[in-house]
Amino acid sequence: MSDEAEVLRQAAEAGDTDAACSLGLLLRERGETEEAERWFRQAAEAGDTQAMFNLGALRFAGGDSDAAERWFRQAAEAGHVKAMYNLGVVLHLRGGDTSDAVHWYRQAAETGDLGAMVNLGLLLKERGDIEGAERAYREAAEAGDMDAMFYLGKLLDERADLEADSWFQRAAEAGHMGERN
Numbered sequence: 092m093s094d095e096a097e098v099l100r101q102a103a104e105a106g107d108t109d110a111a112c113s114l115g116l117l118l119r120e121r122g123e124t125e126e127a128e129r130w131f132r133q134a135a136e137a138g139d140t141q142a143m144f145n146l147g148a149l150r151f152a153g154g155d156s157d158a159a160e161r162w163f164r165q166a167a168e169a170g171h172v173k174a175m176y177n178l179g180v181v182l183h184l185r186g187g188d189t190s191d192a193v194h195w196y197r198q199a200a201e202t203g204d205l206g207a208m209v210n211l212g213l214l215l216k217e218r219g220d221i222e223g224a225e226r227a228y229r230e231a232a233e234a235g236d237m238d239a240m241f242y243l244g245k246l247l248d249e250r251a252d253l254e255a256d257s258w259f260q261r262a263a264e265a266g267h268m269g270e271r272n
Contacts, residue, residue: 096114111131118130140170147181156185205239
């Protein structure tokens with residue numbers, strides 16, 4: 092174990108949840124996922140929302156979406172914004188009733204998370220809520236998100252709204268490479 096890892100391990104064993112979380116990240120980077128999970132779990136069980144989020148991400152990457160959902164939900168309910176977003180992703184990918192995914196995307200979007208706004212727009216469009224999708228895209232686009240600019244352009248183009256051209260132009264200027272179709 093490196094000097095850094097040893098210092099983190101000692102602090103984590105003494106109950107420092109930040110150290111346990113940092114040690115988990117270090118171990119995950121090294122590919123030691125079981126040991127990383129052990130330290131994330133210790134910090135999560137002590138109430139560390141970042142560790143809960145990290146456990147969710149670790150479980151999701153490992154293909155266990157049920158465990159990922161549990162950890163993301165616990166962190167999201169404690170106010171962790173990225174966990175709200177990721178919980179929305181897990182629930183959206185699951186399919187079926189997407190109302191819970193909408194809820195969590197909306198919670199993250201209300202904190203200013205642009206990715207959540209874009210995903211909320213995509214999901215609302217899938218569900219047929221075109222006005223809701225436009226609001227979500229517009230808010231993210233006006234905040235500078237190039238994907239939102241592009242999706243807003245597509246949405247407006249579908250109804251032959253002349254405003255679509257300006258959003259496609261802004262998306263292209265921001266570096267978006269999407270095709271208008």
